[in-house]
Amino acid sequence: MPENDGFEERLRKARARHGVDPKPSGSGQLPQGGTWGIGFRAGVEVVSALIAGVGLGWLVDRWLGTWPWLFLVFFVLGGAAGVLNVYRLFNPRNAGK
Template identity: 65%
Template sequence: MVENRDSLKQRLKAARDRQGLDRPQAGQGGGPTSPWGFGLRAGVEVFSALVVGVGLGFALDRWLGTWPWLFLVFFVLGAAAGVLNVYRLFNPRSGARKD
């Protein structure tokens, strides 16, 4: 009887792990937990989105000869994407923050 309970617990734990229902243990990933971690991640999110937007806009402008229009459009899109990523980071219902 005790073996059946232990076996059931092991199978339930394995199923929960496969489905991702258990929270990760401390130090096993997840997301930032300190205010400095959130601030650093927010800054990296905005900066990286801007770099990608500016890079794409600049490359497309050089290729198509439309300087500076696509650069400006992709700069604004990159900025919007960065702000949206930060919003998702701080909005607990969005699912991006796992703590």
């Protein structure tokens, strides 16, 4: 049989490629890039969460005139968000679903 040259396999691949069949979603991993890369990324996540928290707290404080209380609260929240970001870095939130 000349048809028996992996046609089904190619058809399945082509269908998957064009989205005819729903396919399992990819795990979506970032390139790991060694120890330094991981350390750098974790550092960036913590620092940016702190910046976001401090910035948000400072803005809301300036708006409401409650300096420095919300700033302090959001500083802590920023730190917590940084830890959360690092946690998400290694356990993406849609990985288990």
